[in-house]
Amino acid sequence: MKAVVINQYGSKDALVEQEVDKPRAEANQVVVKLEATSINPIDWKLREGYLKQMFDWEFPIILGWDAAGVISEIGSNVSKWNVGDRVFSRPETTRFGTYAEYTAVDEHLLAKIPDSISYEEAAAVPLAGLTAWQALFTHGHLKEGETVLIHAGAGGVGMYAIQLAKYASAHVVTTASEKNHELLYSLGADQVIDYKKEKFEEILKEIDLVFDTMGGVVAENSYKVLKPNTGRLITIVGEPNHDMAKSHHVSAKGIWLQPDGDQLQKIADLMEDKKMKSIVGATFPFSRQGIYDAHALSETHHAVGKIVITF
Numbered sequence: 001m002k003a004v005v006i007n008q009y010g011s012k013d014a015l016v017e018q019e020v021d022k023p024r025a026e027a028n029q030v031v032v033k034l035e036a037t038s039i040n041p042i043d044w045k046l047r048e049g050y051l052k053q054m055f056d057w058e059f060p061i062i063l064g065w066d067a068a069g070v071i072s073e074i075g076s077n078v079s080k081w082n083v084g085d086r087v088f089s090r091p092e093t094t095r096f097g098t099y100a101e102y103t104a105v106d107e108h109l110l111a112k113i114p115d116s117i118s119y120e121e122a123a124a125v126p127l128a129g130l131t132a133w134q135a136l137f138t139h140g141h142l143k144e145g146e147t148v149l150i151h152a153g154a155g156g157v158g159m160y161a162i163q164l165a166k167y168a169s170a171h172v173v174t175t176a177s178e179k180n181h182e183l184l185y186s187l188g189a190d191q192v193i194d195y196k197k198e199k200f201e202e203i204l205k206e207i208d209l210v211f212d213t214m215g216g217v218v219a220e221n222s223y224k225v226l227k228p229n230t231g232r233l234i235t236i237v238g239e240p241n242h243d244m245a246k247s248h249h250v251s252a253k254g255i256w257l258q259p260d261g262d263q264l265q266k267i268a269d270l271m272e273d274k275k276m277k278s279i280v281g282a283t284f285p286f287s288r289q290g291i292y293d294a295h296a297l298s299e300t301h302h303a304v305g306k307i308v309i310t311f
Helices: 041-046 119-123 128-139 154-166 178-187 214-225 242-248 261-272 288-299
Strands: 002-006 015-019 029-039 067-074 088-089 102-106 110-112 147-150 170-176 191-192 209-212 234-237 251-254 279-285 306-310
Touching: 002 147, 015 288, 029 088, 029 119, 029 288, 041 288, 067 102, 067 119, 088 119, 088 261, 119 128, 119 279, 119 306, 128 234, 128 261, 147 154, 154 170, 154 178, 154 261, 154 306, 178 288, 191 209, 209 214, 214 234, 214 242, 242 288, 279 288, 288 306
Parallel strands: 147 170, 147 209, 170 191, 209 234, 234 251, 279 306
Antiparallel strands: 002 015, 029 067, 029 102, 029 306, 067 088, 088 110
């Protein structure tokens, strides 16, 4: 089968198209014929070698960890799924990713794509949507009536986080450049702060939960706006500054995504009920050049919504 792989760490030039063996389904797996996948920052961070201590893999490495497609083969123990089912998933993080025509997925990580949702819309969800779900609910314990600050609301994770927080009946504040304000209000944001013109730390106070997707100065200033004693910060960019959290009498936690088919199915149900949607900002064809161009856009940090690859 055709795949886009890396045989060494490096720039986008390290991406190459090559033939690799098609995966076979193990007992508790299915093989998915991909119709779409999407790009996430982990893809190019791994490509550049930033995560090689965490993932000490042999080459070639197939990047990509969002799958949307049709089941083409099922393992001997699989009973819940059938060949022909439309499914999507955030597979386990292995060196056999989704920049390929087929990928093997553990059956408990699958969710059904609603009939009303396209493969492109589905492929945008798993990694970003599950990250938002786990940050807000699994770790952030967001409750009805609380106020949440979501940084970078127009990014892939931010857009799902806004919609999920609104679904949970929270008061939603986010940061974004002015050109994206109208879109974010349409997704359910109650207040959008233009980070280019305003300092959120001078405007906000008594925030219950901050979802940090930026790190650095943004994270440091976030401690100032949290409600003392009960305020909490959840970050997806490394380990937070626990000394700073302590000095502001708040809690802080860094999280790493855990693939979860049940949570993904809950998101799928929300999409089917039109309580949530994907914003696909750009699509590229599955080819070496398509992936190259998609990485280039993702690396700008200014893509709106998700970047999707179509097969």
